[in-house]
Amino acid sequence: MSTTTVVAILFLIPALILINEDFSWEKFALTTVHKVGDRTSVKNKLIELGHPDQTHYENFRLKQLLVTSLILFPLVLILLFQDHSLAFIAACLIGVVALVLLYFEKSxxxxxxxxRISIDSDFPSVIEMMTLALSAGETPLSSLERITKRGSGPLVSELRIVVVEVKSGLPFQHALDHMGRRVQSVAVRRFIDAVVIAISRGAPLIEVLHSHAREAQNFQRNRILSAAGKSEISMMIPVVFLILPISILFALWPSLSNLNLFAQG
Structure with a gap:
């Protein structure tokens, strides 16, 4: 099959599809998305990011499909006009599709x-604000509502969902448990379990919040120290392999020059 024939087929297929009035690109794309399935747990990741609707998952897959199509069509034309074999073209197409999917998944x-880092970073300050509000005589729900009105960030957004669920009639403990299932954080999960147990048993919440605030601060400090240690190791790489050899070269260059002059003389 010649290059001209293949190019004609590539342009003829979309033309025939456009002529067909019963055909819908949107239905075709959505059908393709549902047939592919969710093998990489994209839905769970989007739910964790605060996008639980099916529309967000479909938009994510449609964006993958659109970007892949925009790259593949001109790539096929370029490879065909360069007279590459069909096996090479197929290999290039598979590679491009894999790279696009990998890029979106990595993103x-x-x-x-x-x-998750933002939630762990905001957790100690949120606990302190809640502790101060409870110490001032507010209820747990009113303290969370005050935090959601004045704060921002992923953790505050999750607390805002808790407030909305409680106002819609869901028990406070169940709303907190739902939040603990959504948020993939060990510190938040342990805090929610402690609060739920304290509320169910009638224990004072302030002592529980104080202990978890100290624990959250220690966890945050250890995380920062760990990140600083990794950064220190990565900073040693340019020092050892770039700056140090150049410094040694500058220090030894005069001596090497003198030795060369002495050898020539």
Whole structure:
């Protein structure tokens, strides 16, 4: 099959599809998305990011499909006009599709990582604000509502969902338990379990919050120290392999020059 024939087929297929009035690109794309399935747990990751609707998952997959199509079509034309074999073209297409999918998955994983780091970073300050509000005589729900009105960030957004669920009729303990299942944080999960147990048994919440505030501060300090240690090791790489050899070269260069002159003389 010649290059001209293949190019004609590539342009003829979309033309025939556009002529067909019963065909819908949106239905075709959504059908393709549902047939592919969710093998990489994208839905769970989007739910953790605060996008529980099916529409967000469909938009994510449609964006993958659109970017892949925009890259593949001109790539196929370029490879065909360069007279490459069909096997080479197929290998290139498979590689491009894999790279695009990997890029989107990696981007989503990075968002999840930043989301979890932000929650762990905001957790100590949120606990302190809640402790102060309870010490001033407010109820747990009113203290959470005050935090959601004045704060911002992923953790505050999760607390805002808790407030909305409680006002809609869900018990406070169940709303907190739902939050603990959504948020993938050990500190938040332990805090929610302690609060739920304290409320069910009638124990004072202030003491529980004080202990978890100290624990959260220690956890945050240890995390910062660990990150600082990793950064220190990474900073040693340019020092050892770049700056140190150049410094040694500058220190030894005059002596090497003199030795060369002495050898020539």
């Amino acid at each position: 989503l994983i990075n968002q999840i990582t930043e989301h």
